[in-house]
Amino acid sequence: MKRLRILLVEPYFGGSHRQWAEGYRRFSAHDVSLLTLPARWWKWRMRGAAVTLAEMMAPLVSSVGRPDVMLVSDMVDLAALRTFGRPVVGDVPVALYCHETQLTYPDVPGTERDLSYAFTNWTSALAADGVAFNSRYHRHAFFSELPRLLRHFPDHTHEHRIPEVEAKSVVLPVGVDLAWAGQDPPRRSSPPLVLWNHRWEYDKGPVEFFTALDEVVRRGVEFEVAVCGERFRRAPTEFDQARGTLGERVVWWGFAERADYEGLLHRADVVVSTARQEFFGVAVVEAMAAGACPLLPDRLSYPELIPPSVHAACLYSEGELADRLTGLLLDVGTRRRIAEVTTRFVGRFDWSLVAPRYDRWLSDLFRQHSGRA
Numbered sequence: 001m002k003r004l005r006i007l008l009v010e011p012y013f014g015g016s017h018r019q020w021a022e023g024y025r026r027f028s029a030h031d032v033s034l035l036t037l038p039a040r041w042w043k044w045r046m047r048g049a050a051v052t053l054a055e056m057m058a059p060l061v062s063s064v065g066r067p068d069v070m071l072v073s074d075m076v077d078l079a080a081l082r083t084f085g086r087p088v089v090g091d092v093p094v095a096l097y098c099h100e101t102q103l104t105y106p107d108v109p110g111t112e113r114d115l116s117y118a119f120t121n122w123t124s125a126l127a128a129d130g131v132a133f134n135s136r137y138h139r140h141a142f143f144s145e146l147p148r149l150l151r152h153f154p155d156h157t158h159e160h161r162i163p164e165v166e167a168k169s170v171v172l173p174v175g176v177d178l179a180w181a182g183q184d185p186p187r188r189s190s191p192p193l194v195l196w197n198h199r200w201e202y203d204k205g206p207v208e209f210f211t212a213l214d215e216v217v218r219r220g221v222e223f224e225v226a227v228c229g230e231r232f233r234r235a236p237t238e239f240d241q242a243r244g245t246l247g248e249r250v251v252w253w254g255f256a257e258r259a260d261y262e263g264l265l266h267r268a269d270v271v272v273s274t275a276r277q278e279f280f281g282v283a284v285v286e287a288m289a290a291g292a293c294p295l296l297p298d299r300l301s302y303p304e305l306i307p308p309s310v311h312a313a314c315l316y317s318e319g320e321l322a323d324r325l326t327g328l329l330l331d332v333g334t335r336r337r338i339a340e341v342t343t344r345f346v347g348r349f350d351w352s353l354v355a356p357r358y359d360r361w362l363s364d365l366f367r368q369h370s371g372r373a
Contacts, residue, residue: 007067014039027355054084078124096128175354195268205274
């Protein structure tokens, strides 16, 4: 396999996007250079980042050389980036990586949906030479929703172009560096620690989580809880209310730096998700790799993150969370047996195994493009 120069473009360089970009650069067999912007104002990134990033290309390309392939995050207007970047990089093949797309995001309460961002996702996919989605669920949701999106428009709705985009799309999971996770100290079994490690926003379903905890408390089941994740200025008010209700059961509340976060992952007995939006699930993968037993909604990408043999034990339906959580908290043996299975399973998402798949995909795009040139 020819060693390629890859220019990885990430307009939202923070959180899981940053972990993805830095992880691929570290583990790839190719030479990967990063072109990034800070992780803020995502709507402005989708509208305006293409011009800025194209301006930033010239000095970077002058330093590291013209790329053989570009790998670009979905948080940018790719059609515009190709146009404005062409004087610097020419007609280089471009791959689009879809962390999340706006076609199926749940609406923010009290706001009117703006379809322009979903439409940008569509034109970016059209403009790319190859498209990768981070889960089978994400790919299926994207192509299922596309006809409904395009029919919002008055004429020339592009629906005939959907098959060509589908044909050039693949599924490539997010790589996760799991080397740290094997250093697992003995877990406590009493009281067990429940972990919720997600962004503090409405689409991660905090109300459902806190409602279930209230019911578990009412039943007299002993547990501790750690609620960590990135908090924004307008975090839902339910977090402050729940902090007071849970009282001494709380062992962590708020954002955790990496060392503290890994410590919580190693201590956690059960990791819970209540997400209404999730295209992959890095936080849950990390918790399972560290030995936590997963309790996840039977929707979105979650069924892909655990083996079918434990679906019945680990995936819950609407209204079941309190009962299922109670059962796991009271049954040490079951949650430890499940954790043994899921810890082994998520090893497949380690960058050491995932990066070669990216490398082959990008090498194939390079060869296809070279054959057309």
